[in-house]
């Protein structure tokens with residue numbers, strides 16, 4: 001079990017995360033899982049506001065960047081801020097994937113693909129279970 005380097009107070013132990021999250025949220029956000037398509041709370045969600053990290057509350061995506069990709073997961077053309085979402089490239093069984101994580105607490109969010117709409121050409125394919133939503137004030 002690898003452990004994230006403690007960067008600040010938003011980094012908690014595995015047991016703390018387990019007690020704060022639902023089993024599904026824990027499996028996805030802390031263990032890098034993926035929710036089945038068309039089952040999450042946000043793939044078809046159309047609110048006006050900001051999607052935040054289910055673990056630490058960091059602001060991750062703006063609803064203005066959300067688009068309907070018909071994939072069954074919420075998709076965004078860009079993060080709210082490049083600083084809030086970090087990406088890392090993983091190679092597993094010969095397949096290269098770009099993983100998106102919360103910069104603050106390291107939560108697994110989803111993956112980034114290069115088949116998104118202009119102008120970024122990127123598609124942040126994110127698990128609903130890694131997100132909360134806050135209406136714009």
Ligand SMILES: [Zn+2]
Pocket residue numbers: 053054055056057058102103104105106107
């Ligand atoms: Zn977070």
